[in-house]
Amino acid sequence: MKKLFIVANWKSYKTIKEAQEWVMSFPTKKILPETPLSPASSLKHTVVCAPFTVLSILHQAITEKHLSVALGAEDISPFDEGAFTGAINGKQLKELVEYVLIGHSERRSYFGESLQLLTQKVQMAQKYGIIPIYCVQNDQEQIPQGVEIVAYEPVFAIGTGKTDTPENANAVARSLKAKYNVRYVLYGGSVNSGNVASFTNQDHLDGVLVGSASLSAPEFMQLIDHA
């Protein structure tokens, strides 16, 4: 049974109150690490990538409720601590997260992030022991050295309700693993509780990156169950 990553990407959604409501509605009994789950589901690793403003309260709630949910940031400064107004750096993030999304197509297109900048971000994450989840749109893109988790997210599938075919996503994942020293490949783009299994059943896919369907706690829980 392979290890599956179920990664939520909240994007620019959720106030503190909304994030609190989301995490409070997560049923403790289902994901307490000390509650033995079925062998299949115990290999599912849930990560919530959330805006900086809610990471702290999520961290507190997850600790208090003993939830087996890891936290991720949606961005990281390409610089270390210093005079970089507005930037949240790896040293600061390390207090709250284990993962960080880097290279999402929305960062590339709306914020003009280049390969050089993304590589700097990966290096900063690595310096502070934060695991980058590096997003690419195809198997032709360069992947910075040392990246172990890649999310394949074709732009046409993001937020559109139209997924790639599981077979094609699997082929891209196989190609990424063959070309680069990548350990895990996730698929992202309109994944929901109804279609998640068609992706997680593929040999070369090791999980999913979920936007819209992660915003509702009940839908996300169902998605985890069905993965």
Ligand code: PGA
């Ligand atoms: P979506 O977003 O699930 O809403 O398509 C996925 C993503 O952008 O990571």
